Amino acid sequence: MEANPDMLNRLGVNSAEEILMESNNIVSSLENIPNPVSNLMKINFELAQDADVAITLFDITGKEVLSLKKGIQAKGKNSVEVDVSSLASGMYSYSFKAGDAVLTRKFNIVR
Numbered sequence: 001m002e003a004n005p006d007m008l009n010r011l012g013v014n015s016a017e018e019i020l021m022e023s024n025n026i027v028s029s030l031e032n033i034p035n036p037v038s039n040l041m042k043i044n045f046e047l048a049q050d051a052d053v054a055i056t057l058f059d060i061t062g063k064e065v066l067s068l069k070k071g072i073q074a075k076g077k078n079s080v081e082v083d084v085s086s087l088a089s090g091m092y093s094y095s096f097k098a099g100d101a102v103l104t105r106k107f108n109i110v111r
Contacts, residue, residue, distance in 0.1 A: 026051055026101040032094070036108035039085040043096070046077050051099040055080060060091050073098070084109055 029046040043055065053073045058064040066086060070080055083094075089111045096103045 026099045027103060030096055030103055030105065032105055032107050036110040037084055038109065038111060039081045039083065041084055041107065042079055042081060043094075044079045045096065045098070046079070047073060047075050047098060049075050049099075051101075052097075053078075053080075054097045054109050055082065056095045056097075057084075057087075058095070059087075063093070082084070093110070 002016045007019055026048055027045060028048050030043070031045075032041055034041070045053075047053075053070040055065055055068045055070065059065050066078065066082070066084075068082065082094075087109055089109050091106065091108050093104055093106045096105065
């Protein structure tokens, strides 16, 4: 069964295999809502074990625009709110690092 290309694009990955390779068995789910966002984005994630979490936002050119170090987060469901009200409208991505796992997702800011 082939993965839906639109769903993969919304997740910021090229293939279902990439999702599995990225998670490194530490992150069992990751989503950002709403998308598109105007002021406040919520990143929901689930960890298979306690892990040190850091989130870095990048603009379309790859320039880092915001960095959040959240420290050790507990195993299970967690969420982080990210204020993007100071950023211009456009396409962005974020890197979500938990332990050795690094996942990347895309999102849009619209005003």
